[in-house]
Amino acid sequence: MTEPHRKRSRVACTLCQSRKRKCSGDQPCSTCAQFGSDCHYDLQSRRKRDARLFQLQSAPTDPTTSNGVQPPSKEAKMVSPEETAARLSSLDANSGAAFARRLGLKVDPTNAPKMHLFAWNVGARHPLPSSMPPSFTSAAIPVVDLISQDEMRSLVTTFFDKVDPCYGFIDRDHLLRQVSRRWLPSTYESTLPYGPYDAVLCGVAAFGYLFSHRQANPTERHLAETARLILDQSLLSDTIPTADLVTAWVLRVAYLRLTASPHAAWMASCSLMHIIEATGLHLELAPSDDSAINHLPEPCDPETRRRLFGIARHLNVWISFELARSRVVLHGATSLPPTPRVPGTAEIFTLLPMSESLDPNKSTDSPDLESTLRSVLDQIHILPQLILVQCNLMLCIYRRLRALNCIISGDLLDRVLALSRKGLQAAREMVASTSPWHQIANVPFQVVCTLLAIDNRASLVMLGDAMRTLREVAAAYDTEVMREAYSTAYLLILLHQRRKEEDTKALMDVLKVNSGGSSVPRREEEQETSTEPHHSLADYPGFSWLSDLLIDIPSLGNFDMERFMYTDAWPEGV
Structure with a gap:
């Protein structure tokens, strides 16, 4: 008997392409699901014919024909490869788990944490023994x-x-x-x-x-x-x-x-x-x-x-977003927003329309997302619980903007950092008052990831506050979930630091190679005892601009440029 023909996908994910493996074409594919990797299809670089085949394989269709081929429905609306890729990207961008995974892959692909929902909450409240069935009692107790x-x-x-x-x-x-x-x-x-x-x-x-x-x-x-x-x-x-x-x-x-x-x-x-x-x-x-x-x-x-x-709606939207899964939309809903209990006071319901605007099925471009981000930042919440909700929404929108490679203005980025700092303070207040909202674990962890992604002086200075907050949560709720979240955040910072050290060493090597002893200007003490003629910075080709810089910028008048160029003593390990 002839061996049955093995079905193979015509479109492979990026990981299977790099490993030259056969890809199942699912979302996620069997290989990525096995290894816990981030499964991503680069549909924009594929031919439209292959992209359409991928859509037919992953979308529900009518019953198959006699030869096993699933014919596309005439009424079905074909989705372009760009729309499919954008939806998958938005689905991942809403999820903090995918953001942490991509952050680790960018820094160190070998040691990056696997795809996992870190700091989902402070930990299981009722961990079940392995021998105990999920329903440990069969009757409700009055x-x-x-x-x-x-x-x-x-x-x-x-x-x-x-x-x-x-x-x-x-x-x-x-x-x-x-x-x-x-x-x-x-x-x-x-x-x-x-x-x-x-x-x-x-x-x-x-x-x-x-x-x-x-x-x-x-x-x-x-x-x-x-x-x-x-x-x-x-x-x-x-x-x-x-x-x-x-x-x-x-x-x-x-x-x-x-x-x-x-x-x-x-x-x-x-x-x-x-x-x-x-x-x-x-x-x-x-x-x-x-x-x-x-x-x-x-x-x-x-x-x-x-x-x-x-x-x-709030619970279903955010749980679905964080798991990168579909939410339940009730079509034809006509319910009005609730009336605030205290007039003029913002409640959690005011953030719901902004949350639902992040639905991956909706096409949202950078200007719309940036406008939504500003609207979230403009909200004024006093209660720590609502500040955490606001901060969580803000971090999600920021992830979406980064996924679109959007350049955020300095003023807006400062406001993002300010609300992040406010969210960390709210998380510490919740820990102190024995209020284990899930955001007291999730927000500090995502703030750590966001600060590493921003990677400027202001964000790196905030890392200490973020890790201290995460450590306080882990100390108050000593669960496997919190220990895992704290260890993962520590690992991401460690990988980031090592990359910085490698970058610094590369720059030091360049300076060391280009600071030959015969061409480095010497200090006045050495010139008094030396018979060699004195040379200024302008006497050396390529360094004349340094002298001009000292003249053009008065604030550099006290800067010892010649001492700076005297680089005989280098740090150990360089």
Whole structure:
């Protein structure tokens, strides 16, 4: 029998091309996925025929024909090679992981860190033993059996003091009424395995523990697991989720973003967006609208609808960006921006339109990105939580501009450094107040990468502050994630320093070779005892411009040019 023909891609990524390997043509290809490398296709340098073949291989199409070839749909819009390359570049530029990888490759391709989401958060809150299955319990525990009412009220206070100022989507009075109702021993709800509001209560309580204890305890773990079991069970129901259930889902996704793996958080955020669509929370309803459009089984305050949808979008957008994955877009959404609780005070929702403008599917050029960057920098936030969100958005836009090889003006670059410095200070304040927002790990790490990429005197001076902040986070939350992030940042700085030393040695070698002893002007003390005629700098070919420089620039009048040229003693190792 003849051996079946092996399928081979007509377009290879840059890494497979350099290694002369067969490329699968996927994104990422099998070789890059195996070695954890940054998979990039240089489509602009390929012929359009090969680029179209690549698009057909990677895009979903109609069923195959009898000979196994997938015919392109006539209605399908062909994407140009330039558009495909720009989208892949934007997808990577949004991700801090790809930025750190490319930074390392530029400095030292051999020792550069692999493609990895460093400093995703401060570390897993509930690391599971290898022998323990993900679902360590099969039944939800009533919240009244996990904590007392006094403990619940204390955790609620922590939540509204530290979490609600940034993620404001729960009505405090409504929550406290539900707490009083749930802990009444004579109510029917107290006899149920879990009440209809237990998922929200468990989610709030888990946040309360997270923002008041540096180390997780079994109670927090049971609260988080109970909320998960209730929400998973709700997906099996045929009934439309209530607004309270959507609230519990938002709490769940936010908690996972701070405590779990990237994939788990992304999957949950996508599920949340689909639940939002099922309930119709993304639609702005007029007072005369009936339940035919409003899918919620019970009325919901318009402001609550807007805030739930806004936080859900924020979480899905940023988790998707940081993982370089697609986000869920609800077409036809008409929800209005939430009204600020304090008039004239900027909230996290004001940054959402600027975040969504970075969608890789949208064509954005340098002027638009620079305008967006200025708009972000113009925002005034006082709370450390929101300063970190603002700084994270600013760093993402800067990465996009660098990917487009855009030259940023000195004034704008100074503002980028100023907000970075402000973000570092906010991160230290969050560590001191036991507020483990994911940005306290992510922002300092990305600031280190950004400062190394800028690579001027002002940015290098800031490196010490950035590393000190990252070290404080690692000391407060001694997890594998933080140790890895700090070690990687240290490695990037070390590689950068070694490159600088190599550049310095190359310059020293040039000066040493071109400073022959017979042509170096001697000092006055040596000239008094020497019988050789005195020579000025102008007497040597090629050095006359130095004398002219001393004359033309008065500020150099005290500069000892002849001593500078007297280079018999060189540093060791040169």
